[in-house]
Amino acid sequence: MSEPSHTNGHAEAADPNLPPWLPRISLENAVRAQIGDFEKILSVTPQPTSSGDNYSALMVRLLVEVELLDHSTKSVSFVLKAQHNNEIMAAILSKLRLFQKEEKMYHTILPKFEQLYADVGKTIKFAPKAYKIDQDLGVDYVLLEDLKVKSFKNANRLAGLNLDHMQQVLEKLAAFHAASACYVEQNGMFGEEFTVGVFSEANRRLLQEFNASGAFLAQLKKWKNCQKIYEKLAKSDEYLVDRLLQDQQVSMREFNVLNHGDCWNLNIMFLYDAFGKIKETLFVDFQVGKYGSPANDLYYLILSSAAPDIKTVKFDYMVRFYFDHLVENLKLLQYHRPLPKLKNLHAALLRNGLAAYMVVSKVLPVVMLDKTDNANLGNDESKVKAAMYTNQKYVQVMSEILPWLDNRGLLDWK
Template sequence: MSAATNGESEAENFPSWLPNITLENAVRAQLGDFERIISVTPKSGSSEGENYSSLFLRLLLEVELLDHSTKDISFVLKAQHNNEVMAAIMGKLKLFDKEEQMYHTILPKFEKLYENAGKPIQFAPKAFKVDRDLGVDYILLEDLHRKNFRNENRLTGLDLEHMLAVLEKLAAFHAASACYVEHYGLFGEEFTVGVFSENNRQLLQEFNASGAFLTQLKKWKNAEKIYEKLADSDDYLVDRLLQDQQYNAREFNVLNHGDCWSNNIMFQHDAFGKIKETLFVDFQVGKYGSPANDLYYLILSSAALELKTNKFDYLIRYYFDNLISNLKLLEYHRPLPKLKNLHAALFRNGLAAYMVVSKVLPVVMLDKTNNANLESYINDESKMKAAMFTNHKYVRVMTEVLPWLDNRGLLDWK
């Protein structure tokens, strides 16, 4: 691999094995036969403060074709972070192994189910492999930016048109996962248990400590009763989390994306601004269980403020109608879920809603900051934690969302 880099500081963050990879097969999958790869130039694929767990690179290639003309193509490379703390966490949880399985085995089978039913569908960017196994963790993907895919603004949230597009694709994804179990058997333990294992108790406690959030909650206007309800929640939160995340085989279960927020959703628009396609990325924390998990995660983290509570039931109904339509299309053999059962699951999983608004939403609404990383997220005394919960945009959203959660009984999970 011939590599040109922009400055030493950027190159220092590149994996040491990067110069050793070759991409002949990936290029051939994109272009067909070609003469040679002239150059490969790695560029940082995400700005500081936008990425927490992995290193993202964009690989820019100049390729000589058979007619000796040249063509520029690119790939996205997701690699293990150079930060030792992050790398250790990712390794312990085997998140790259899980994501590789999703991109190369499970998602193609999901898409094949729809192809066989006469409805071609794509859930994610195409995945490739480097020519030789280097014994390192990585994910190599097509560069969706080449097809004009973009994220929407996470700070303003998704409007109704974009939310409906995501829910439509999420319903198709969930339906495929339910039918996958009928065709291929239950997902492995990495999906049925995932990170929610007793072996990960300490890590779960560190990630989900509520001290910084509760300190600010105590100061918010008209939040005294809610604070009193949650004041000692760190004493039992992980116990309840481990309990709630055990899937119930008697209920309707799906493979949840697990990290379904605006930065992991890519949109392609036509010349008039209409949505043409919606794709998901980042499949490291998928979890088999109630669809309530993904629904709370998506709506409470990424819908525009005017939709989160005012349109919540409408969004659930839209998702449900699409779910049933896809289950019928794929000839799901078990009894179809009912809307009332989905609402019951949402009420039972109140902790999932609390986790989103207290752990995920403050990160989503955080302006770019150089302090945004996994270590800062865990550290209750970090500048990042202080910024998360004192952010006036976040506080404004929570003054509406927290009472809504409380009025629905979703904070009564002690």
């Protein structure tokens, strides 16, 4: 950062990795929304965050120095989520309209979910507050309150979430899902970006590219006691996208919710009290929300983020815990349609076995790869994939998960 900007409240972008439009942004309204009236913004200093785990967006912390009405100064900070300067990634995000979708979530849908609870006397917060830049620059971005300055943090990604953490997240997820079901009842169906999302025939090539299983299967073949499972999955790439497109079509005969779609450890923020007890749980990153069976979020959350010692052993307990909170919230919000039944949720979990396989073969290896290992590999995709699938901790966990999936019939999705 060179000279800080002064009274106009604009940020300067000296770093070539930062968005070229960053110097033109003005944050008067966002600052006012956070601290009330003030005299002027003295400087805005952008700092790229250390989050190397967000592949689809560039995360920048904006440190804002403000002169108050009594001429004292105060520091305020925001997190700006913007498109990467990487043209290929920007083109993909643009085609999938992920930023527009996330903006709609933060500014329109989530406030309505929270209002549903406020209307029945319950205060609940699902995500950080979102703000707008003062002027429309014609660019995609999301501007959020900085949860880190409020002492929110992620739990240990490599260790996974223990039962206490999982219960807190499942409780919040159940409240989120219940609100989405009641939202549809009161406001009508979500738009196509949520009912179809990325799962359209137009995106077939992208889906094939992102979900190719070659690197995973090449290692699976070598794992002891996995020969039969390998044989079952060996040709799965031939029909996997067909099944994905089929499974992700919304069945109106089922109980459906708006799934977060990317509900894993790093998209969950916790606030702890002085004794380490969880006081609050919030979700971030709402780019890939999808309306459909809650089985999708349950598999994603539990199989990607629960600690290895509870992932399968406590799976049914966690589903039951979620279900009880879901029904409790639906009753509280005066949901008028028939309440879901636990047996129907289990039937949905059985039908969506492919979702479980996708999580353990695509998401879990990323979750379990040590960030230091990742950094040493640079941008060589084949090296990263090899490291993911040969990681001994991952192989160990999968030696328990794959037979568990197979015994439940969750790999029989041909």
